Amino acid sequence: MDQLEYLKSVLDQHPELQYSISQRHWSTDFLRFYHSETNYNISKDNITLAAELYKGKKSFSFAIENPERGRTDAAVRDALEVIDKLPEDPDFVDLENDLTLAEPRAVKNNIEAIPLELKTRILANVSAAAAMYDFDIFGTFICNHQTLRLINSNGLDKSSVSSPIYLEVKAVHNKSQVTVLETFGGEDFDFFNEQAFTEDLVQKILYCANPVVDVEPGQYDVVLAPRCLAEFTQYLAYGMSARALDQHSSWFEGKLDEQVFPAHISIVDDPSDPRMIRADYGSDGHIYRRLPLVEKGVFRAFLCNNYFAHKTGLPKNGNTASCLKIEPGDKTLEEMIGGIKRGLYISSLHYMNFINPRETSLTGLTRDGTFLIENGRVTKVVNNLRFTERIERILNNVVELEDHCATVPFSGNYASFEIETVKAPHARVKDFNVTSSTKTI
Amino acid sequence: MELLIRQTLNKLALPEVSFADVRVTRTDEEGIYFMNGFLRNYGSSMDSTAIGIRVLIGGCWGFAGSRDLSGAAIDRLVQTAVSNARQGANFIRGKVEFPALPGIRAEYHHQPQIDPFKMPKEEKTEFLRQLAEAIKPAGKIVHSMVSAQFMRQTKYYANSEGTYSHTSYYNTLPMMEVIASDGGQIQSRTWPGHMSAGRGGFELFTQQKFAENTDRIMKEAIDLLDAPTITDDRADIIINSGHLALQLHESVGHATEADRIFGMEISYAGKTFIKPEMLGSFQYGSPLVNIYSDSTDPKGLGYHPVDDEGVPGQKVDIIKDGILVNQQTSRQIAQLLGLQPSSNMKASYADDFPLVRMTNFCLAPGQGSLEELIASTEHGYLLDFTKTWSIDDNRNNFQFTTEIGYRIEGGKITGIVKEPTYFGITKDFWNSCDAVCGPEEWGYHSTFHCGKGEPGQVMQLSHGVAPARFKNINVSVKI
Numbered sequence: 070m071d072q073l074e075y076l077k078s079v080l081d082q083h084p085e086l087q088y089s090i091s092q093r094h095w096s097t098d099f100l101r102f103y104h105s106e107t108n109y110n111i112s113k114d115n116i117t118l119a120a121e122l123y124k125g126k127k128s129f130s131f132a133i134e135n136p137e138r139g140r141t142d143a144a145v146r147d148a149l150e151v152i153d154k155l156p157e158d159p160d161f162v163d164l165e166n167d168l169t170l171a172e173p174r175a176v177k178n179n180i181e182a183i184p185l186e187l188k189t190r191i192l193a194n195v196s197a198a199a200a201m202y203d204f205d206i207f208g209t210f211i212c213n214h215q216t217l218r219l220i221n222s223n224g225l226d227k228s229s230v231s232s233p234i235y236l237e238v239k240a241v242h243n244k245s246q247v248t249v250l251e252t253f254g255g256e257d258f259d260f261f262n263e264q265a266f267t268e269d270l271v272q273k274i275l276y277c278a279n280p281v282v283d284v285e286p287g288q289y290d291v292v293l294a295p296r297c298l299a300e301f302t303q304y305l306a307y308g309m310s311a312r313a314l315d316q317h318s319s320w321f322e323g324k325l326d327e328q329v330f331p332a333h334i335s336i337v338d339d340p341s342d343p344r345m346i347r348a349d350y351g352s353d354g355h356i357y358r359r360l361p362l363v364e365k366g367v368f369r370a371f372l373c374n375n376y377f378a379h380k381t382g383l384p385k386n387g388n389t390a391s392c393l394k395i396e397p398g399d400k401t402l403e404e405m406i407g408g409i410k411r412g413l414y415i416s417s418l419h420y421m422n423f424i425n426p427r428e429t430s431l432t433g434l435t436r437d438g439t440f441l442i443e444n445g446r447v448t449k450v451v452n453n454l455r456f457t458e459r460i461e462r463i464l465n466n467v468v469e470l471e472d473h474c475a476t477v478p479f480s481g482n483y484a485s486f487e488i489e490t491v492k493a494p495h496a497r498v499k500d501f502n503v504t505s506s507t508k509t510i
Numbered sequence: 511m512e513l514l515i516r517q518t519l520n521k522l523a524l525p526e527v528s529f530a531d532v533r534v535t536r537t538d539e540e541g542i543y544f545m546n547g548f549l550r551n552y553g554s555s556m557d558s559t560a561i562g563i564r565v566l567i568g569g570c571w572g573f574a575g576s577r578d579l580s581g582a583a584i585d586r587l588v589q590t591a592v593s594n595a596r597q598g599a600n601f602i603r604g605k606v607e608f609p610a611l612p613g614i615r616a617e618y619h620h621q622p623q624i625d626p627f628k629m630p631k632e633e634k635t636e637f638l639r640q641l642a643e644a645i646k647p648a649g650k651i652v653h654s655m656v657s658a659q660f661m662r663q664t665k666y667y668a669n670s671e672g673t674y675s676h677t678s679y680y681n682t683l684p685m686m687e688v689i690a691s692d693g694g695q696i697q698s699r700t701w702p703g704h705m706s707a708g709r710g711g712f713e714l715f716t717q718q719k720f721a722e723n724t725d726r727i728m729k730e731a732i733d734l735l736d737a738p739t740i741t742d743d744r745a746d747i748i749i750n751s752g753h754l755a756l757q758l759h760e761s762v763g764h765a766t767e768a769d770r771i772f773g774m775e776i777s778y779a780g781k782t783f784i785k786p787e788m789l790g791s792f793q794y795g796s797p798l799v800n801i802y803s804d805s806t807d808p809k810g811l812g813y814h815p816v817d818d819e820g821v822p823g824q825k826v827d828i829i830k831d832g833i834l835v836n837q838q839t840s841r842q843i844a845q846l847l848g849l850q851p852s853s854n855m856k857a858s859y860a861d862d863f864p865l866v867r868m869t870n871f872c873l874a875p876g877q878g879s880l881e882e883l884i885a886s887t888e889h890g891y892l893l894d895f896t897k898t899w900s901i902d903d904n905r906n907n908f909q910f911t912t913e914i915g916y917r918i919e920g921g922k923i924t925g926i927v928k929e930p931t932y933f934g935i936t937k938d939f940w941n942s943c944d945a946v947c948g949p950e951e952w953g954y955h956s957t958f959h960c961g962k963g964e965p966g967q968v969m970q971l972s973h974g975v976a977p978a979r980f981k982n983i984n985v986s987v988k989i
Contacts, residue, residue, distance in 0.1 A: 102601065104603070106602040106604070107598035107601045109570075109573055109598070110571070110598040111573045111594070111965065114576050115861070117577075129552050130551060134559070140556075147556075154632035155549055155631070155632065156549045156635060156639050157548065158549055159548060160548065185597040189597065205773075209777050211965075239776055241773065246781075317652045317691045420901055420902070425929065427696045432987075434900065434902045434907070455902070480964065481966060486966055504933070505933055507902040507903075507935075509902070
């Protein structure tokens with residue numbers, strides 16, 4: 070009997086309890102490289118048993134790393150001893166009761182499928198291509214693998230497997246430090262085309278042959294790379310959560326079914342795209358289904374888990390904005406750049422933080438390639454810039470979208486190393502508010 | 511545990527291994543979270559062990575970590591770490607090298623005044639429930655939270671040079687926040703601010719005067735709804751300690767982590783504007799600015815007798831009389847820069863790879879009280895309680911917003927402003943410092959949440975600071 074089954078058998082002896090328990094086995098093979106050489110190779114794994122126990126409206130939770138029976142027994146004893154003495158949460162009603170199972174799907178273990186030998190061979194090839202232009206490569210090549218089983222006292226019993234891949238290559242010029250970025254993310258390495266990846270990186274490197282200039286603060290017509298639009302949308306999704314609504318910090322409060330953006334803006338949380346890192350279930354175990362969030366500019370749904378569905382009365386969906394897609398438009402990138410007299414191409418963003426989430430105001434910086442567009446052509450490299458903006462204003466100022474999307478991977482940066490993907494097109498945005506220059510590349 | 515570590519090191523005693531170290535951590539953590547007056551979550555993770563094995567083979571690092579300390583797991587980790595280093599060595603251009611250090615033994619065991627893990631759970635929740643009740647939503651207060659995180663970690667470290675250390679400590683992160691709304695906008699106030707953690711136990715709640723400040727944060731959050739914003743383009747600003755700790759952290763602390771000079775963090779955390787040739791001559795700040803890294807002070811979260819690659823704890827001047835004189839380094843990077851290693855290599859848990867990290871990173875005190883500093887300011891703002899922070903890839907251009915600003919006119923506080931926002935360039939900003947308050951105002955402000963590295967790690971660390979004044983700062987950003 071595994072530890073999750075054992076914990077279930079222990080808790081089932083206490084019919085007065087409701088419980089939600091899970092066991093996660095996570096591992097990573099992580100190659101970090103700099104200056105076109107290995108910085109370090111890391112392999113890590115852990116098994117975590119987690120439990121959330123309820124007795125009426127009183128709750129206690131615990132997690133056990135590398136669980137075994139003795140520690141599980143001790144944790145349950147500890148929980149039973151204290152749970153009666155804790156104050157109630159009057160907003161708790163019931164645990165998740167959606168028993169729908171996701172369609173089974175085959176997930177390769179990419180730690181095994183992409184061995185270190187293959188990673189270093191690919192990186193050696195990419196670095197050789199970059200070296201021809203005096204660029205070194207820096208970045209990460211990561212494969213994770215996770216199995217998760219979640220059980221609760223309402224009869225929910227669900228398992229899922231994921232194995233995300235994340236390849237990020239930054240090419241940095243050895244003298245000017247001008248940087249460009251190319252990434253691959255997903256769960257299926259068959260979609261990785263080494264030649265196309267390298268050619269795309271080299272194409273960006275070629276932009277860097279232009280001189281480096283500074284630009285003044287002000288409002289610019291900009292073309293946002295898919296990564297930028299994706300990241301702004303991730304931040305916007307904070308306000309789409311029922312939790313943010315409950316905290317009165319959502320910009321979308323009172324806007325359900327209202328036109329909030331232009332009709333060419335549609336955003337969907339879609340767990341089924343094979344080019345993305347997919348999701349079978351939300352964190353409570355609710356099945357993860359396609360959820361339109363913004364349709365033709367109309368706000369359609371809050372992301373709402375079981376707890377906040379009971380608390381706010383909103384429909385439950387269990388989505389967490391983990392599989393965001395921004396629908397494409399009808400322009401080519403060349404057309405979008407070609408229509409700008411003087412503006413900016415922004416490749417990537419850095420260190421964004423909300424100033425006031427209810428207003429969607431934030432500040433952040435450009436990174437890894439900011440370019441000046443003059444008379445419809447990319448003409449110069451620009452020092453990294455600071456912007457202070459409202460995301461709702463940015464989306465309201467989107468005037469054109471590219472006719473196809475790119476899959477953009479993002480790595481979680483705090484403790485639990487999650488990898489997600491977002492699909493987004495290039496976007497042309499008017500009046501983007503640049504507030505200062507960093508004076509550096 | 512010493513035996514297990516030594517046995518593991520013995521397995522790494524291979525001719526090709528030029529350096530190896532093994533760490534084990536055992537960690538207890540507890541978190542309590544009240545939302546809107548009610549207990550929303552009480553969680554614990556006890557007796558969580560982790561092991562990390564790092565080897566240097568052929569001039570390349572290999573690492574393997576796990577939460578499983580069984581014999582079979584350790585054998586697997588040894589093989590994996592060695593294999594990772596061997597394979598990685600196929601994609602290197604230069605070899606990692608550094609001089610040997612003499613082996614040492616170290617012990618340190620900290621005890622808090624009130625051990626949060628011995629304190630009955632119902633007693634802790636009752637204390638927090640009373641705080642939560644005091645700031646429960648009513649009127650314009652629409653949301654509130656009270657939280658506590660407690661951590662106790664025991665660490666064992668040994669390396670192939672014969673160093674062995676065994677340490678244990680307690681850290682606590684207490685926090686409360688209210689959000690006020692007038693139906694349109696929202697404003698928030700926290701106590702005691704962004705860097706509220708400390709070395710210690712439950713006593714931090716009384717030391718940081720939580721109960722005494724519930725009414726204050728509710729009043730200030732409501733008052734901020736009707737407060738004006740700053741209309742000046744530039745102003746003198748006094749930054750109070752809690753927020754200055756973050757200003758120091760972002761614009762000096764991270765900037766002087768020398769792994770950034772060599773691009774080791776480009777892929778995530780970023781670079782630094784600092785170049786090796788700046789050491790000894792670069793005027794980072796005004797002559798009043800003295801900044802040091804100090805892993806020898808046990809009052810801060812960054813204390814250690816030995817860092818996570820065997821370097822004894824040290825106090826190192828980073829900026830002396832305004833001049834950049836040193837960096838935070840690892841043994842590998844110190845060798846590249848021709849410096850002595852500064853004892854700044856740390857990993858969050860044993861199964862994390864050690865990185866160059868701040869320990870206790872401090873602005874040395876100057877003279878005078880905050881009251882005297884305000885009295886000597888003709889027109890300006892006292893800024894406190896971090897709301898938003900952001901800094902560029904090179905740690906050169908920053909922008910901060912605080913929850914509240916106190917307007918100063920004629921040496922007196924005359925009102926408040928909401929969301930005061932300032933920005934600047936690191937060198938210009940620190941050179942505009944014309945006063946740092948004295949030792950009576952100096953203290954540690956600490957965080958649990960310094961993110962760096964990939965896979966991501968969050969580090970617990972401290973900043974010793976006293977309030978300081980900066981002249982003619984750009985406060986013109988309007989949102």
